[in-house]
Amino acid sequence: MTLTGEHxxxxxxxxxxxxxxxxxxxxxxxxxxxxxRIDTDxxxxxxxxxxxxxxxxxxxxxxxxxxxxxxxxxxxxRLFASASPSPAAAPRAGIxxxxxxxxxxxxxxxxxxxxxxxxxxxxxxxQQQTRLVASLAADSSNVKYLAVxxxxxxxxxxxxxxGERDQGKDFELWLIEGDKPPVSLGVIPVGAATTxxxxxxxxxxxxxxxxxxxxxxxxGGSPTGQPTGPVVAxxxxxxx
Amino acid sequence: xxxxxxxxxxxxTSMKDRAAFDLLYRQTSAKLFGVCxxxxxxxxxxxxxxxxxxxxxxxxxxxxxxxxxxxxxxxxAIARNHSIDRIRARRQPAADIETVLDVADPTPGxxxxxxxxxxxxxxxxxxxxxxxxxxxxxxxxxLKGESYAELAERYDVPLNTMRTWLRRSLMKLRECLEx
Numbered sequence: 001m002t003l004t005g006e007h008x009x010x011x012x013x014x015x016x017x018x019x020x021x022x023x024x025x026x027x028x029x030x031x032x033x034x035x036x037r038i039d040t041d042x043x044x045x046x047x048x049x050x051x052x053x054x055x056x057x058x059x060x061x062x063x064x065x066x067x068x069x070x071x072x073x074x075x076x077x078r079l080f081a082s083a084s085p086s087p088a089a090a091p092r093a094g095i096x097x098x099x100x101x102x103x104x105x106x107x108x109x110x111x112x113x114x115x116x117x118x119x120x121x122x123x124x125x126x127q128q129q130t131r132l133v134a135s136l137a138a139d140s141s142n143v144k145y146l147a148v149x150x151x152x153x154x155x156x157x158x159x160x161x162x163g164e165r166d167q168g169k170d171f172e173l174w175l176i177e178g179d180k181p182p183v184s185l186g187v188i189p190v191g192a193a194t195t196x197x198x199x200x201x202x203x204x205x206x207x208x209x210x211x212x213x214x215x216x217x218x219x220g221g222s223p224t225g226q227p228t229g230p231v232v233a234x235x236x237x238x239x240x
Numbered sequence: 241x242x243x244x245x246x247x248x249x250x251x252x253t254s255m256k257d258r259a260a261f262d263l264l265y266r267q268t269s270a271k272l273f274g275v276c277x278x279x280x281x282x283x284x285x286x287x288x289x290x291x292x293x294x295x296x297x298x299x300x301x302x303x304x305x306x307x308x309x310x311x312x313x314x315x316x317a318i319a320r321n322h323s324i325d326r327i328r329a330r331r332q333p334a335a336d337i338e339t340v341l342d343v344a345d346p347t348p349g350x351x352x353x354x355x356x357x358x359x360x361x362x363x364x365x366x367x368x369x370x371x372x373x374x375x376x377x378x379x380x381x382x383l384k385g386e387s388y389a390e391l392a393e394r395y396d397v398p399l400n401t402m403r404t405w406l407r408r409s410l411m412k413l414r415e416c417l418e419x
Contacts, residue, residue: 015414016407016410016411019407019410019411019414020406020407020410023378023381023382023406023410024320024324024381024382024384024385024386024387025381025386025387025388025391025406026328026387026388027328027387027388027389028325028328028329031324031325031328035325045306049306049307049308049309050308052307052309052313052317053308053309053313054363054413054414054417055363055382056309056310056313056316056317057362057363057364058363058379058382058383059275059313059316059320059382059383061379061383062271062274062275062278062316062383063274063278064270064271064273064274065270065273065274065277066269066270066273067269067270067273067286067287067290068287070287071269071273071287071290071291072262072265072269072294074291075265075291075294075295075298078291078295079295079298080258
């Protein structure tokens with residue numbers, strides 16, 4: 001299906017497909033293929049997002065129209081058929097175990113939004129303790145963690161957002177302050193949220209701007225007490 | 241409602257906050273329904289599509305994190321792409337009445353460009369640099385989700401010609417927007 005694209009580098013051709021997908025001109029089969037790539041190929045998804053941004057002002061031309069009243073109840077039936085009809089009565093899982101909470105925070109961090117905007121909604125107003133958040137990632141890998149340091153509870157909450165480790169390897173969390181040797185905070189799980197306790201000394205370092213990093217280690221963690229494998233994600237804590 | 245308020249509602253929706261989801265629906269459903277209706281051109285089908293769109297928003301709200309789109313544009317993109325997938329899934333329409341009656345989408349007047357601000361103004365300026373019928377094809381494709389095949393028929397050119405036109409237009413647009 002490529003005409004001009006096949007002469008250029010692959011990225012150029014991908015960029016054209018992304019543009020055609022966003023413009024809306026592709027056939028059903030081509031769109032299906034593009035949708036699959038958006039879900040599985042982050043580089044392609046990026047190109048699509050860039051074209052969505054470029055062309056989005058054209059959407060101003062869509063006139064608003066009121067849907068009939070029956071639509072929202074139908075949506076609610078599809079989503080919450082077994083739940084109670086009242087939003088207020090919807091059960092709320094513990095916030096620290098909610099993937100949505102972590103992703104919501106990540107959304108704010110990644111989108112570069114002031115976290116202060118979202119924060120009043122994310123935590124009970126009574127807690128005015130020190131909280132720091134870091135999005136741990138690296139260009140060279142697709143491993144992403146979100147870390148939230150909670151001074152009041154002396155721990156770092158950690159949520160694995162994406163990226164797999166190789167078989168027979170573990171991820172280990174490190175705290176790095178300036179030029180000092182990294183301090184291990186232990187092996188961390190993949191695919192789940194967890195909390196890691198921190199000592200008062202480490203707390204002080206965290207509050208003074210230490211960096212968190214995730215490295216790939218043999219099962220059970222580094223045998224030497226220092227990182228031995230590649231660092232797959234890193235980030236510094238920002239005050240929220 | 242300010243973009244940052246919509247952002248809050250999307251964030252809270254990703255946390256499975258139903259009250260936020262309800263408010264998000266109230267604030268954005270007219271715009272998104274407008275999108276579905278324009279693309280699908282059938283009220284009943286547009287309402288079915290709108291249901292699907294909000295189900296997607298509820299289940300995929302966390303994906304907003306990895307997009308550079310403004311919150312309302314992100315929502316519009318979900319509605320647009322879903323509606324386009326739906327018309328593509330329809331039986332290919334014969335050269336229908338719409339094609340005959342439909343004239344190219346008018347260029348929004350200067351007031352529209354002024355209202356939607358700089359960024360929007362820029363894309364309209366860049367579209368003006370294209371030949372008229374090509375700019376019209378880009379607008380038509382974007383707003384109505386017309387396929388290469390439908391556009392080729394409307395402009396009475398071979399499909400591959402239409403493909404080449406639009407690809408060149410898209411590359412010119414990108415170049416213009418990046419100037």
